[in-house]
Amino acid sequence: MRYTRRLFLIVGLGAVATSLGVVAYETGATKHKLLTDPDGENFIYRNGVITKVG
Amino acid sequence: MIYDFDYLNSQSLPPVAIIGSGPAGVSLSKTLAQHGIPNLILEAGGFDWSDELQETCRGEVVGDEYWELEFSRLKYFGGSSNHWTGFCRPLDSVDFARRDDLEDHIGWPIQKSDLDPFQSDANEILELPSVKERNVDKDLKEVEFAKSPPVNFAEKYRTFFETSDLSHLCLNANVLSLTAENGRVVSIEVSNLAKDTISVRPKTVVLCMGGIENSRLLLWSNEVSPEPIVQRAETLGKYWMDHPHNIGGHVEFTHSVGEFSFPWSYSFFAPTEEAMRRYQILNACVRVRYGREGASQRGIKDFARAAICKSRLLSDVVEETYGKGLTCGTEIELVWEQQARAENRIELSRTKTDGFGVPRPLLYWEKSPLDYRTAKVAMELLGRHLAGTGHGWVRSFDHIIEAKSHPVQGWMAGHHHMGGTRMAERQEVGVVDANLKVFGMDNTYVLGSSVFPTAGHANPTYTIVQLAVRLGRHLALRPS
Numbered sequence: 001m002r003y004t005r006r007l008f009l010i011v012g013l014g015a016v017a018t019s020l021g022v023v024a025y026e027t028g029a030t031k032h033k034l035l036t037d038p039d040g041e042n043f044i045y046r047n048g049v050i051t052k053v054g
Numbered sequence: 055m056i057y058d059f060d061y062l063n064s065q066s067l068p069p070v071a072i073i074g075s076g077p078a079g080v081s082l083s084k085t086l087a088q089h090g091i092p093n094l095i096l097e098a099g100g101f102d103w104s105d106e107l108q109e110t111c112r113g114e115v116v117g118d119e120y121w122e123l124e125f126s127r128l129k130y131f132g133g134s135s136n137h138w139t140g141f142c143r144p145l146d147s148v149d150f151a152r153r154d155d156l157e158d159h160i161g162w163p164i165q166k167s168d169l170d171p172f173q174s175d176a177n178e179i180l181e182l183p184s185v186k187e188r189n190v191d192k193d194l195k196e197v198e199f200a201k202s203p204p205v206n207f208a209e210k211y212r213t214f215f216e217t218s219d220l221s222h223l224c225l226n227a228n229v230l231s232l233t234a235e236n237g238r239v240v241s242i243e244v245s246n247l248a249k250d251t252i253s254v255r256p257k258t259v260v261l262c263m264g265g266i267e268n269s270r271l272l273l274w275s276n277e278v279s280p281e282p283i284v285q286r287a288e289t290l291g292k293y294w295m296d297h298p299h300n301i302g303g304h305v306e307f308t309h310s311v312g313e314f315s316f317p318w319s320y321s322f323f324a325p326t327e328e329a330m331r332r333y334q335i336l337n338a339c340v341r342v343r344y345g346r347e348g349a350s351q352r353g354i355k356d357f358a359r360a361a362i363c364k365s366r367l368l369s370d371v372v373e374e375t376y377g378k379g380l381t382c383g384t385e386i387e388l389v390w391e392q393q394a395r396a397e398n399r400i401e402l403s404r405t406k407t408d409g410f411g412v413p414r415p416l417l418y419w420e421k422s423p424l425d426y427r428t429a430k431v432a433m434e435l436l437g438r439h440l441a442g443t444g445h446g447w448v449r450s451f452d453h454i455i456e457a458k459s460h461p462v463q464g465w466m467a468g469h470h471h472m473g474g475t476r477m478a479e480r481q482e483v484g485v486v487d488a489n490l491k492v493f494g495m496d497n498t499y500v501l502g503s504s505v506f507p508t509a510g511h512a513n514p515t516y517t518i519v520q521l522a523v524r525l526g527r528h529l530a531l532r533p534s
Contacts, residue, residue, distance in 0.1 A: 032455055035427065036193075036333055036434045043438050048303065048449045050437025
């Protein structure tokens with residue numbers, strides 16, 4: 001029982017940390033519009049990588 | 055027959071005199087011989103490299119960083135075919151078309167269909183198969199290049215010249231200038247390295263000296279001849295181009311995208327005509343070399359890198375955290391069409407001359423905003439395709455995204471000297487007409503990539519040979 005609780009705690013904390021990490025990464029990413037998609041509706045540059053939006 | 059300058063007879067020249075023995079001159083000579091037309095090539099060099107002659111190719115470059123001019127050219131029998139790589143592909147239809155969506159774009163006075171009939175001759179001369187292409191999506195196509203062995207024109211055709219009764223080759227015959235009278239070139243001044251000089255009187259003369267020397271000889275002859283060779287010289291030396299090269303970023307494929315095979319495991323992607331017009335760019339080629347040689351043999355570090363690189367998000371995080379130690383994917387080599395602009399030009403130096411007293415060339419060469427835009431969009435088209443289909447991703451380097459200047463990485467351009475004596479419908483905008491005859495002259499032609507009004511993205515030799523065969527037939531069929 002004690003180990004199950006610890007496991008839940010570790011998994012929970014890990015999930016929160018991962019989410020925060022992803023949010024921080026997303027926030028910190030450099031974003032540019034594409035010349036071929038100036039409104040950024042479908043694609044953007046994220047850290048130089050041509051990325052599909054959504 | 056092959057002979058030396060000392061045996062050059064000023065009185066009895068064959069009907070066609072060709073200046074230069076590179077792919078253009080030799081292909082023309084061979085075609086003329088096939089049609090029974092006697093001809094003579096005047097080649098500045100001998101059978102081998104000569105420091106003294108190579109020195110005459112030296113010049114100055116102003117603008118973007120560029121190759122030393124004497125490094126790109128070879129002045130002896132076979133010309134630049136003595137050191138070319140053999141990449142071949144015909145130009146696309148859109149390369150010939152006038153583009154009203156682009157500023158100051160005149161296109162060619164001929165169509166692709168005018169050169170297509172000469173593909174089989176060009177394939178035979180360059181020892182090539184035909185090439186294919188296929189649309190990957192509406193904006194992107196995969197194109198194929200063929201690779202010539204590469205043909206060395208001196209090695210392949212030496213016996214031909216030694217035994218031919220119609221094609222003659224005069225070595226060590228350096229052409230210094232042309233003289234015109236009454237709309238004809240009446241005299242060619244020729245000198246050997248010992249500075250012995252004679253004038254020969256051609257019936258027809260064809261300049262096949264390369265993308266710098268064709269302009270240089272005409273510019274210099276215009277100054278020293280009592281009557282100019284190019285009567286309206288507003289465009290002479292101008293609209294000069296090369297194919298800019300740059301490492302544009304990285305690509306990682308999670309699915310195989312290229313279908314064509316090519317030596318060295320390259321795949322080539324290019325914008326479709328529709329995409330070029332929609333995004334107002336020139337032609338371009340995104341070259342991707344598949345696979346890291348021996349990567350799988352390097353052990354756990356490369357295995358871990360390959361695993362991380364499969365996830366773009368993970369690779370981004372790792373790369374940001376640990377710096378530039380992690381490089382995912384394969385380098386993208388960009389090779390693209392340069393905008394034909396009057397500012398990019400050959401002029402004659404006012405202060406420096408070569409060993410024969412001819413002014414050295416001065417090359418102004420700079421990439422334009424359209425050139426940078428073309429490179430950026432070409433990367434985007436491959437990146438959009440891969441991101442949209444989930445078949446991989448493209449990372450463009452900052453200098454590509456900013457589209458203002460490119461750092462020099464490896465090759466800065468292709469040694470493809472094009473323009474300077476461009477073909478056009480009217481002499482106000484070009485130097486030669488659709489048959490490569492100098493406007494206003496009865497007996498003077500220019501052949502080679504110097505006549506290209508636009509460059510496409512394909513290496514120029516294939517088109518040069520097509521033009522040579524076409525000109526050979528034209529000269530053979532014209533009224534004498």
